[in-house]
Amino acid sequence: MISSSRFLPRVSGLALFLFLVVPAPSLVPARAADPAEIRIGYLHLAESKQQPISLLDEPTDDDGIAGARMAVEDNNGTGRFTNQHFSIEDMRLKPSDDAAAAAKSLIDKGILLIVVDLPPGMVLTAADAGRASGATLFDAGSSDDSLREEDCRANVIHTAPTRSMLADALAQYLAWKRWQRWLLVTGSHPQDALYADALKRAAKRFGSTIVEERIFKDTGGARRTDTGIVQTQRQMPVFTQNAPAYDVLVAADESNVFAGYLPYRTWDARPVAGSAGLVPTSWDPAHDSWGAVQMQNRFIKLAHRRMKAIDMQAWTAVRMIGEGATRTQSADPAKIVAYIKSPSFEIAAFKGQKLTLRDWNLQLRQPILLSDGRTVVSVSPQEGYLHQTSELDTLGYDRPETKCKLN
Template identity: 55%
Template sequence: MSVTKGSHRILCCGALLFCLAAFSANTALALEVRAALLRVDTTGSLPISRLDLPPEDLGIAGGRLGTEDNQTTGRFTDTTYTLETRVVAPEAAVEALDELLGQGIGLVAVMADGATVAELARRAGERAVILNASAPDDDLRSEACAANLLHVAPSRAMLADALVQFLVWKKWPRIFLIHGSHPADLALAESYRRAARKFGAKIVEERVFEDTGGARRTDSGHVLVQRQIPVFTQRAEDHDVVVAADESDVFAPYLPYHTWDPRPVAGSAGLTPVSWTWAHEAWGATQFQRRFEKLNGRPMRPQDYQAWLAMRVIGEAVTRTGSNDPARLRDYVLSDGFELAAFKGQKVTFRPWNGQMRQPILLTNLHLTVSVSPQDGFLHQTSPLDTLGLDRPESGCTAFKEIRP
């Protein structure tokens, strides 16, 4: 079969046009996903233990690993993920958010206190989806919820429920509750009261540990504690366990081994409920921890894990929808189709009525994972994970229009 010069030119031009069309199609399919992590640092007292001093890259390191994990999948889907990070003081938070929004970034993970998270969500409005990666405030999941605000951090109610479930399972229902004097401590104490009522435990006595502002990290600190804490805790009603509500980190670490009665300590010290602990090894967590440590040169903290979760929520939603539109990603995340592996024994999902991520809570003594809640025997008509935190009838959130499957 012979081919003329004219037909050869036509074939060449046709092949060139086909290649250009294929290139254009591939270019059209390529996605760029731009996310941000905004950390708002407040000035507070140093933690009691030097082991708890926050690293400079707290949370940022987790966001970096999450973006790297997203990019691994993105290589196969022609998707590029980038992460902008900002660390600012509270007075600069709104300006930092405006800058990110001005750059066209519509997916922003925020590490800040509850009031700041609420303010930033209002500021963003329909321009962005805000992922709360730190604030535990229950009202953000209830009356103060916002339609553009999703929560990857567990709430105080979830943490309290997880611990009290374990205490009831252990048949230690009589609780001596000691709480601090700061607003966050009072809110946490209320979460423990609610959890006790919910699961049939009993708070037999409460005491307030007033923060007098004295030095906590002195050479004679252990001497003073050894004298003061036993006196403070003596003559308490008969109890099985001491539960500390000390979100401000004023006194709780001093309680173990110093209480008047020989009882276990839980809550803000002793056995603590957390989203993550660097001691966790089950369900592939060891390999996950090692990847984080190799990348950042230190162990993973709960704040890092929550920032990692925020980025992975974005990555999973983008992969499943093929979109980088924040509104579409939010709708998918809230649907029954979304689930994400999180190294805690089961897939995590979101509650469509208030945007809270359902997730197991680890109970740790900082050396190992003692247990994981929800505990066996605590049942729910939808998911055992909904036994932790505000269930649908308990939440006062009305901002969410639930997404149908």
């Protein structure tokens, strides 16, 4: 029974008395059969030890899986009426663990629907290990374009947006602002280079110019020292000095080494975007349009913290499974997945329009929020970027460009 405690103070004494002594009617007539069980695996790495630049971005133990748990609650809300029940099997790996063995251990328990928040290599290993048994993976954590292009798999559905989708979303907005001369600063790690590649592609597609690219070398060291601020204040202006004329500094720093230190510290008075400043993302704790406030409130109630992008990506994956089970009236993973891959599939995710699946690489189409860390500044695709199928396909690699061959 749903708690009525928040409601009590508003009811008069007599009504309260009646409310408490009269047993609430059961929700649905008694059912003959037990609910059909839909078990969902959740594979992720044990908590990251990497320290973020801002204390506000500290990882939490339940990053991602909290979103999956909320979606299980939401699915079970519907399941009360459809006689279905959903549950999560949580499995944490170390980076050195064998993702194939992990996937197989879930499959041995009869779990064929697995949400993964893993590095790209581990996603592929797990996908290939599960393929023969009919397992389907929902990639909630990796933004690698390669997983949707040359390394795409017919049994991997992606709810995380790709780097190219994020970069295009940002580039469309910067074009709308006419901030079309970019100073690109890229980190020295491989994933930073991949994000920089996506940003360069986006600049070209949407008519911006990269006036210069600088590499910020990660020389190691601790994130936090008691007087670190003194050096940072001197270091960042010098690093951004003598740049050709530019409108906006765009940073590619997925490794969280330097981008967070750029705003307000550039030599020239310029805004920062990309990995800091104006950040493209699938979700933001401040997003409050299209009914999102209810989503945020429900999440805070459940997880006692605010909702991050990875939570939303995991929520969406589990809700997609719920939608498949509800619409097919089936707990059979094959039927659920077939529905998700069918043209009838659509899902509501507080983004102002339905989200659907790109049938050529199983990537979820979605609007991308642009957040400054306090508010949502804009949502892409921007108005005026037209497309013959869906304006959402102006974000990321489109069908004619894809290298993916599903089989």
